[in-house]
Amino acid sequence: MTEDVPGSGKRSLRPLSGVLAAMAVSLTGTRVSAVALPWFVLVTTGSATQTGLVAFCEMTPYVAVKAFTGPLVDRIGPRAVSWTTDLASATAAAAVPLFHALHLLSFPLLLALVALIGAVRGPGDLAKEVMVPEAAERGGVPLERATGLSGVTERLASTIGPAAGGSLVALLGPLTGLVVNAGCFALGSVIIALALPRGLGHAVEEAPSQAGETEPGYWRRFGEGFTFLRGELLLLTVIVMVGVTNLLDAGFTTVLMPVWAKESGNGPTAIGLMGSVLGAAAVAGSLVASLAAHRLRRRLVFFTGFLLAGAPRFLILASHAPMGAVLAVFAVSGFGSGFLNPVLGAVLFERVPRRILGRVSALGDSLAWAGIPLGGLAAGAAVASVGLAPVLLAGGTAYFLTTNLTGLRPEWREMDRASGRDAHDRQPEEAVQPSSANLTT
Template sequence: MALSLTGTRISLVALPWFVLVTTGSATRTGLVVFCEMAPYVLVKAFTGPVVDRAGPRVVSWSTDLTSATAAALIPLLHVLHLLTFPLLLALVAVIGAARGPGDLAKEVMVPEAADRGAVPLERATGVAGVVERLASTIGPAAGGALVALVGPLTGLVVNAVCLVSGSVVVGLVLPHGMGRAAKEAAPGPDGAAEPGYWKRFGEGFTFLRGEPLLLTVIVMVAITNLLDAAIGSVLLPVWARESGNGPAAMGLMSSVMGAAAVAGSLIAATFAHRLRRRTVVLVGFLLAGAPRFLILAADVPLGAVLGVFVVSGFGAGFINPVLGAVLFERVPRRMLGRVNALGDSLAWAGTPLGGLLAGAAVAAAGLVPTLLTCGILYFLTTNLAGLRREWREMDRARHAAAGTEAGEPVT
C-alpha cells in the first residue's frame, strides 16, 4: 500500500502540472483528471465479484502492473513527440481503470491482516490510514520537488517504478495463503452451483441497499470527495500559479497536511476504539473540510495557509479509521469485495466531476468565488449528514460487534 499510494500521490502533483504548463488550460487539466477518475469509479464498481472470486492478491499485483505500464508510456511518448492530447486521455483512462480494482483488493485484505495480527479493526484501519497519510506526505513532497527540479515527467516515471515495486511485494512477499478468494456459503441440498458474477453483484447491491447508515455515509463522502478532487486537481494548482508560489508550494502544503494526518491516524489507531465514533467523524470533517477552501480564498501569507492545512490534516486523520471499522463490522467477510466495490464507487462517483466542474467554474467565475462556494458546500454537507438519525448506529455497531465473530453481519 505504501509503495503504490506514494507513486499515486506523486502523480497527483506531476500530472496536473504537466497538463497545466503544456496546455495552459485549467479546463483541460480538469478533463485529464476526469478521464482518470471516471474509469476508476466505473470499473471499481463492477470488479467486486471478481475480487471475491479470484482473490484480492492476484487482482492487486496484476492491476498495479497494468497501471505502471500506462504511466511509463506517457513520458516515453512525450519524449518521442508522439503524445497527443487524445492519446494522453486514453493512457490516463487505463491508469484509472486499473487503479480501481487494485485499490479495492488492498482494502479487502485489511480485515484479514487484522485477524492475523489479532488487533481491533479500528487499530488495523488506523494503521492503514497511517500508511495512506504517510504516502500523502511523502508523495506530494517528492512530486513537488521532482516537478520543480527536473520536470513533471520524472514524477510519472517514479510513479511507474513505485507501482511495479508494490506489485512485487503483494505477489511475492505477503504471507503464504493470504488474499485468497472468499469462501461462499456451502451449496444447498440440491447441489446448486457456485453463484455467478451477476448473482454475486446483486447480493452486494441488495446488502448495501439495506444498510441506511452505510448509504448515508457514502452519499456524504461522495460530495466531499468531489470537493476534495476539485481542490486537489484544479483549485490548488491554479492558486499556486496565480499566487506565484509554484509547484513547490503545492507539494509543501499537501505534505504538511499529510504529516498532520499521520499524527491524527496514529492517535486514531491507538485510541479510536475507545472514543465515540460519531463525534470523532463529525469533528474530523469539520476540521478537514471547509477551512482549506476558505484560507486559499483569503489573501494571506503562505505560513498562514500551511497552518490551516496542518489543522485540517490532523482532523482528516481520524475519519477513515472509524469509517473503515464501521464498514468492516457490518459487512460479511465473504461479501467484502462486492460491497466495498459498490460503496467505494458510489463514494467516488463525484470525484471525476470535481476537477471538471472546478475547471469550468474557475474559467467562468474566477478562483476566489469558486473556493468560497466549495467551502460552504463542504460545511453544509458534513454537518447536515451528521444530524441524521441513522448516524447514532455508529457507536451501537461497535458494541454489537464485540459479541459477533469477525466478518459476520451486525444487525
C-alpha cells in the first residue's frame, strides 16, 4: 500500500479503507442501538406505543435534517461534518445510560436525546457517503467496486450489529448496548479525524462567480440541488421508485414480519433467523457485485436484483410455506439486494458534479427515505383493517409493479451509457464528476 500524497499521482487504498472502517463502526453501533434502545424502553415503560414513538422520533429528524445539510457538507467539507456529528452522536448516546443511572432520565428527555441522535446521524452518514467516490478515485478503484464494498460494509453491520446487540442485551442489559453504541460513534469520529490521509474530504471550491457577484448563500446552494434534480429525469425516477420500495420495506420489517411470526407460531426466533439469512446473503451479493458488477449491463443487473429482492419476500409469507422455504426465498432475496447499491451508486456518482454532490445526495437520500417513518404506521393500519395475508399480497404486487413498470420509462436507457469498460477507460478530463447517494435501505 503506497502513501497517499496529494498531487503525487500515487494510488493508495488507505483513503477508501479509512472511510469504510468509519462507516463500519458507526453503522454497527447504530444496529446495536436498534436492538438495545427499543428493549430499554419496553422494560422501563412497558409500553409498545412509547417504544414506537421513540423510533419515530429518531427517524423523522434523521430524514428531515439530512435534507437540509447538503449545502453545509459542500461548504464545510464532509470530513469535518463526519467527525463532529459522530462525536455529537456519541455524546447524546452516552447521555441516555448516564441520566438513567442518575435517575434524571424522563421520557420527554429520552425523546429529545433520541431526536438529537437522529438529527446528527443523518449528516454524519451523508458525509461518509460523499467521501466514498473521492477515496475510490485516489485508490484507482472502479466506482461499482467501491460502492460494492460500501454495500458489503453496510450489510455486514446489518448482520453483525443486531446479533451483537441481542447478545449484549441478553447478557448485560440494554444500557450496555447503548454504551457500546456511544463507543462506536466515538471510534468512527477518531478514524475520520485522525486516520484518513491529508486532503481527503475537504470542501469543494465553488465555480468562479461573475464580476460583482457575492458568494452564494445557503438557500441559493440548497436551491441548486433542486434545480439539478429537476433536470435529471433518471435520478428523479430512481428516487421515486426507491422511495416507494423503502416505504414497503419499512412496513414489511417493522409490522408484517412480526405479525407473521406471531400468527404462524414461529415466534421472534424466526424473525432473527430470517434477518440473519437475508443479511448474510446480501453480504455475498455485495461481494460478488464489488468484483463483477462493473463488467455487467447495469439495467439487467439492477432490475434482476429488485425482482429477486422485493416481491418474493411478501409472497412467500402469504403462502403459508414451511420455514425452510421461507429461508430459501429470503436467501435469494438477500443475494439479489446485494447488487442494488453498487449499480445505483455508480450511476449516481457519474451524473452529479462534484461541487454540488453533498446537497444533491442529501436531497436524494431524504426524498427516498421520506416514507420510512410512515411505513410501519401504514402497514399496521392495513393489517388491522383487512388482515395479514391480503396486505402481504398487496405489498408484493405493489413492489413488483413499482420496480418493473418504472423500468419501462425511456430514461432508464441512460443507465447503461456510462457503464462497463468504455466508461472506465475514459480520460479524466472527459469523465463526469462523481457523486454519491445511499437510496436503498
